Amino acid sequence: MARVLRTAGLMAAGLLAGACAAGQPVVENTTRGPMAAEMHIARSFAANGREPGWDEKRQFEDQLEEKVFKYLREHPEIENDARYSNFRFWRQVSVGSTKEEVRILLDEPDQRTIDPALMASLSRRHWSQVQTKAKEAWLYPLGWVLYMDDTAVVSMIRERPAWDKHDDQ
Numbered sequence: 001m002a003r004v005l006r007t008a009g010l011m012a013a014g015l016l017a018g019a020c021a022a023g024q025p026v027v028e029n030t031t032r033g034p035m036a037a038e039m040h041i042a043r044s045f046a047a048n049g050r051e052p053g054w055d056e057k058r059q060f061e062d063q064l065e066e067k068v069f070k071y072l073r074e075h076p077e078i079e080n081d082a083r084y085s086n087f088r089f090w091r092q093v094s095v096g097s098t099k100e101e102v103r104i105l106l107d108e109p110d111q112r113t114i115d116p117a118l119m120a121s122l123s124r125r126h127w128s129q130v131q132t133k134a135k136e137a138w139l140y141p142l143g144w145v146l147y148m149d150d151t152a153v154v155s156m157i158r159e160r161p162a163w164d165k166h167d168d169q
Contacts, residue, residue: 025143025159029126032086033093033156034144036064036105042141043107064091067104093146097153102138102146109138109146119147123157130155 040060044052052060068088078084083101086094093102113119114136120127122137122145133154134147143159 025161027124027126027157027159029123029129030156030158031095033095033097033146033153034106034140034142034158035093036091037061039106039141046141064105071101071104093153093156095153095156098151099148102153106140109140111139113137113139122159123147123155124159126155126157130157 037060040057041051044050044056068091072078072088078087081096083094083096086092087097087101087105091105093105097105113122116131119134119137120131122139123130130147133149135150136148138146138148140146145157145159146153147155147157
């Protein structure tokens, strides 16, 4: 009996140590935001429990390309902006992206808020940098929070698990 209790205690201690080693999520303030393709994949997983198939990806890419080029035809002034390459080629949101550009790339957010307390909570230690500029926050899958002023993205925060050591953003 003592051996069973000791084994159970060691297993519990191991689980606790493993949980502690996982650490707190990483909350980063970044200038490179989410990409349209990663949002499409995340939303497919949420809706269908799987990545989009080849046909679904092709259809998404064709529709996105049509929306991007329509926007660029209607807004030729963006060609002289630093965010042009991110929008046209990378299909990625960046600081300065207009609300319309964000909607084209990422669709509507899962949630919006203008509540300063919630926005502060979402940005954690970065709130002091964000609060003077942000009027609202748009929440997207994969831990993305885009802070907006009246017209464009002013800051982006991403919360990701501590075990996710990617430096891709």
